[in-house]
Amino acid sequence: MRSDLKGRDLITTQEWELDAIEETLRLASDVKRRPQAYSDVFKGKSLIMLFFNPSTRTRLSFEIGMTQLGGHAVYMEADSGWIGKGSESIKDTASVMARYGDAIAIRIFPNVTGWRYGESNRVVREFALWADVPVINMECDMFHPCQALADIMTIREKKGDPKGKKFLLSWAYHPNPLPCSVPNSALLISTRFGMDVTLLHPEGFELDEQIMKWARKNVEESGGSLQVTSNVEEAYDGADVVYVKSWGSLKYYGNPQEEKKLRVKFRNWTCNEELMSLTKKDSIFMHCLPIRRNVEATDGVIDGPHSVIYDEAENRLHVQKAVLMLVL
Amino acid sequence: MRSDLKGRDLITTQEWELDAIEETLRLASDVKRRPQAYSDVFKGKSLIMLFFNPSTRTRLSFEIGMTQLGGHAVYMEADSGWIGKGSESIKDTASVMARYGDAIAIRIFPNVTGWRYGESNRVVREFALWADVPVINMECDMFHPCQALADIMTIREKKGDPKGKKFLLSWAYHPNPLPCSVPNSALLISTRFGMDVTLLHPEGFELDEQIMKWARKNVEESGGSLQVTSNVEEAYDGADVVYVKSWGSLKYYGNPQEEKKLRVKFRNWTCNEELMSLTKKDSIFMHCLPIRRNVEATDGVIDGPHSVIYDEAENRLHVQKAVLMLVL
Amino acid sequence: MRSDLKGRDLITTQEWELDAIEETLRLASDVKRRPQAYSDVFKGKSLIMLFFNPSTRTRLSFEIGMTQLGGHAVYMEADSGWIGKGSESIKDTASVMARYGDAIAIRIFPNVTGWRYGESNRVVREFALWADVPVINMECDMFHPCQALADIMTIREKKGDPKGKKFLLSWAYHPNPLPCSVPNSALLISTRFGMDVTLLHPEGFELDEQIMKWARKNVEESGGSLQVTSNVEEAYDGADVVYVKSWGSLKYYGNPQEEKKLRVKFRNWTCNEELMSLTKKDSIFMHCLPIRRNVEATDGVIDGPHSVIYDEAENRLHVQKAVLMLVL
Missing domain, CATH: 3.40.50.1370 (Aspartate/ornithine carbamoyltransferase)
Structure with a gap:
């Protein structure tokens, strides 16, 4: 060692x-x-x-x-x-x-x-x-660096070399404003390993600019790509990896009542089987857990053939x- | 194994x-x-x-x-x-x-x-x-299956083969309505091992009918016996094993105020040395602990020659x- | 052994x-x-x-x-x-x-x-x-006997044989009335090992008389000495070991409001570098931790050259x- x-x-x-x-x-x-x-x-x-x-x-x-x-x-x-x-x-x-x-x-x-x-x-x-x-x-x-390491380990186990694979990091609705540690870490590790990364979230849920800078630097060094979008269908199209996670808006950080007003507009942002059907046939569905069932993603996705959530947790x-x- | x-x-x-x-x-x-x-x-x-x-x-x-x-x-x-x-x-x-x-x-x-x-x-x-x-x-x-296993192990250590020994399972007073897990489990394990079981409680403190059915089935298979009574002196008479425990009334499950009205009528249901003197000379006194002293049983019983409560806990x-x- | x-x-x-x-x-x-x-x-x-x-x-x-x-x-x-x-x-x-x-x-x-x-x-x-x-x-x-053992071990490591060394046990201010266990134990162990002990506290913060009796008996047997004073400068003068600790007044034990009135009068009882300059050049500063910084002692003392607090904790x-x- x-x-x-x-x-x-x-x-x-x-x-x-x-x-x-x-x-x-x-x-x-x-x-x-x-x-x-x-x-x-x-x-x-x-x-x-x-x-x-x-x-x-x-x-x-x-x-x-x-x-x-x-x-x-x-x-x-x-x-x-x-x-x-x-x-x-x-x-x-x-x-x-x-x-x-x-x-x-x-x-x-x-x-x-x-x-x-x-x-x-x-x-x-x-x-x-x-x-x-x-x-x-x-x-x-x-x-959340240990989560990031478990995530990239899981991607390799399931999809082989991450380089050039399409990684979708999608915001999801949740009743509470959750920390940004997991999306930040997922973005940093996926760009580090040369993946073609799509960051999908509604307007107002932008990640920290310092994290975005690091991600773009990672892309330059690793030869991957990074795009940010709020177009759900486009984002799911052809994805190899779908990583769903909710996080709170940094605009109203520490101001949960104002934040809630923004967030509830997107309460239909649930990953479901229809969306998963837009991805590659052998795509994987990831989540760091705990997951709010039928809010962040449907039971059909969580318990379905794409889901690798327990393997991800084990890693x-x-x-x-x-x-x-x-x-x- | x-x-x-x-x-x-x-x-x-x-x-x-x-x-x-x-x-x-x-x-x-x-x-x-x-x-x-x-x-x-x-x-x-x-x-x-x-x-x-x-x-x-x-x-x-x-x-x-x-x-x-x-x-x-x-x-x-x-x-x-x-x-x-x-x-x-x-x-x-x-x-x-x-x-x-x-x-x-x-x-x-x-x-x-x-x-x-x-x-x-x-x-x-x-x-x-x-x-x-x-x-x-x-x-x-x-x-409470681990308690039941410790109980039957203790009975064997102290009294030899449980078959045909008189096992008294007695309700006792306690200020709060306690779960039925211990009496249920004690009843099931004692009938399983062919003991002559007496279940003693005031009216209104009947155990779950499904448990009683299992207990009667156990008696049939093991060759023991089961009687239910509210006659305290008769129940203690000649017992080899006295197992004291409080539990709440299933009639008022989740309704502590009504349950209390029923229970307080029996606040004198305390196992004492007089009652123990009705049992066999070498009988044992058991309790799963914790025990409310001088409420469920007197100090004289708990610290007396029949008591095996610490051995029971150790098991x-x-x-x-x-x-x-x-x-x- | x-x-x-x-x-x-x-x-x-x-x-x-x-x-x-x-x-x-x-x-x-x-x-x-x-x-x-x-x-x-x-x-x-x-x-x-x-x-x-x-x-x-x-x-x-x-x-x-x-x-x-x-x-x-x-x-x-x-x-x-x-x-x-x-x-x-x-x-x-x-x-x-x-x-x-x-x-x-x-x-x-x-x-x-x-x-x-x-x-x-x-x-x-x-x-x-x-x-x-x-x-x-x-x-x-x-x-707090384990603290006392760690303390005397630390004194030996830093100052050699405790016998004849000047040990100052000084009261300090703290916003809350703390237990007497640590000063009691420090007094008992230092007198046991033949140290020349000075107990310094404001009036009203006397330690338990039974502890004082034991300490005087220890002095007789160990050949050390014990004096009690409220004169701060005299007490620090020439000390080999400065042991700072706050404790509540036994006069108002369990009566925090009255006790507070007495204690706040001495809120300037903070061990500082000026006081430490009165001690021996190679003296050590001890405290059992946790320490309220700039209340019980200044950062300058806690992080300064005399301080052995982390070694003391390790012991x-x-x-x-x-x-x-x-x-x-």
Whole structure:
């Protein structure tokens, strides 16, 4: 394994070199094929998991991943007092944690940091600054790098080389304004791997301009393409991969009542079998879960022949084990 | 070990064949005698424990049991949103969990499912339907199979062959209407093993008719007997085993104010030393714990010579380790 | 290792013989130097941790300590119903836990027991009475023995033999009335090791008279000294060790509004660089953490050259591993 990844933080895949990502995906595939071969690598090692927000998949895949590698993950419901308003500074918390644990993983959503876009990400980075052990982002308000790694691993398993494949990232309706971390991360990883990416959303749901800049830079380097549209039928036409996700409008970030007025206009943005029939015959339907059934997508799509959602969820386990082995 | 138990769910002992239960009890005894012999069987394996309701004994015995077998148990406080009202379907939750964990254990009481009798049990069964790993019932609104197994193991240890021994299952007062899972399970396991069973309760506290039917069928097959009475002194007379438990009236299920009016009439239904003096000299006093002291039974009984409550609690550990080894 | 420590409880260092403490510190140093040498000693063993109050350091250091020794720690948020007011007696809870776990560790602050001084300690002792496995005090309202052990270990590492060194234990301001467990424990351990101890606090913040008696007895036996003063400059003069901590006034225990009136008069009691300049050049600044920055001490002190706070926190891990290995 690459020794230069030891000690590295994973805040976003965008900050990892392409060959570091390739190394991670190679290791993840091997871990998936031969889990027993890695059963003792983390004997006596501990991952400290800080959840400012609850979680099912992320918690289970990290905790069980550490167990399968012979180590242990500490599940902590994190206290919002830790991020500056309470009795302890991030410097002190992070410095002490680094004396006990071998790595720190953090989940922190925008509601914890007062809905100022980028502020949750800043907290993760401040932990990383003070902790002299690797810090892994388990989803902040900007990035969900482990989801992105699981996504590209799943695309490769199902569709082979991503290069030149048509990747549709589609907004969907949801009753609540959800974070942008997953669409941001999906956009960054798909453009990184040379896919022909279509970003589909109604007007008003544009992603962060910094993310868009990175995506365009990725396209230049990878030889893929990126188009943004609000034309649903055109966007689905001939897609190899349909990635559905809801997110809130950045225009009304932290202002849910105004945001809702904009969003409800698009409550018919549900991925259904008719739309899926416009895609390639062997296309795949992806979602990071949890999914609001018959709102974001119909049961027919979720349980249908294109759906790979459970395989995608399973790959979280494998990529995270790989990340942990590379950075610890 | 019987390979045909691999992959089996444990929802109620009633659905396990008698020889599967015998196998479980044999293994439990061996685990109790020689714990070291089983210290590595679950290396790298994880049990996902979903607690919709808090727990002391159940959580500790499962979590420590997995540890003693070399594995790990994930403790999750479950979200009532997972059972249909929230953002994720049981199908999705269970399907994904089965990709990460090697088994799933669930505790869910009637308050979580709106006090519709049998509804909590239905949720456990829906998890079992979608998860292709074993699902273990850690107590629903109908059954507590691990308690039943610990109970029959304790009876055997203390009294030898249960066949023909007099088993008194007595209602007791408690300030709150408790679930019927423990009395249902105690009735089913005692009749299954050919005991002469007396079910003692005040009028209005009849158990579910389906449970009573199963109990009568068990009696026919096992050669034991079953009588139901509200005559306290007669019921205690000559008992080998006194099993005390409070439960709420099914007549007023989910209607605590009306139920309370009925229940308070029987607030003197406390097991005391006078009643215990009517039983056999070497009789045993059992309770699943936690027990409301001097309400369900007096300190004199709980701490007295008949009491086997801590041994009974300990046996939870051993039977659950056996169940896990057989189904995983 | 001393076999006579097997099975011992650790409620306060004051009840452990000096040579038992020495043995603990020796083992802690070896564990710190050669952690790998102890990686399998607790295979299959479980520590049950009961937290009536939340915790970062204590939880992480115990949980990760058990993991590093090959065992497991169960994290339980304890229910105040367990201490007599609820459905289960301490006798039943402790007796059952001792059937599952190999040791029990408890944190319980004064707010849980109604702010009657000594009552939280009484609860820990009642658990110890009924549990026939070792009980470790993870901080009650009177003692924090693991902090005391980490403190004296840190002093030895940084200053050599504590005998004759000047130890300043200084009160500091904090917006809330904090428990006396840490100052009590620091006073007891420093006097035990023959240090020249100065206890500095404003009038009204006297420590418990029983603790003071023990401290004076320690001084007699250890050949150190103890003076109490409210003169800040004199107290800092020539100190080798500055130990800063806030605590509430026992005069208004459980009466926060009256207590606040007394405390706010001393809101300028902040340890700063000017005060530190009165101490020896190579003095060390200690605090158990969490610390309210620029209230209890300034950033300049906390992040300055005298500060050993993170080493002190790290030593919690090593001394607790030593304690566990000696008593389990």
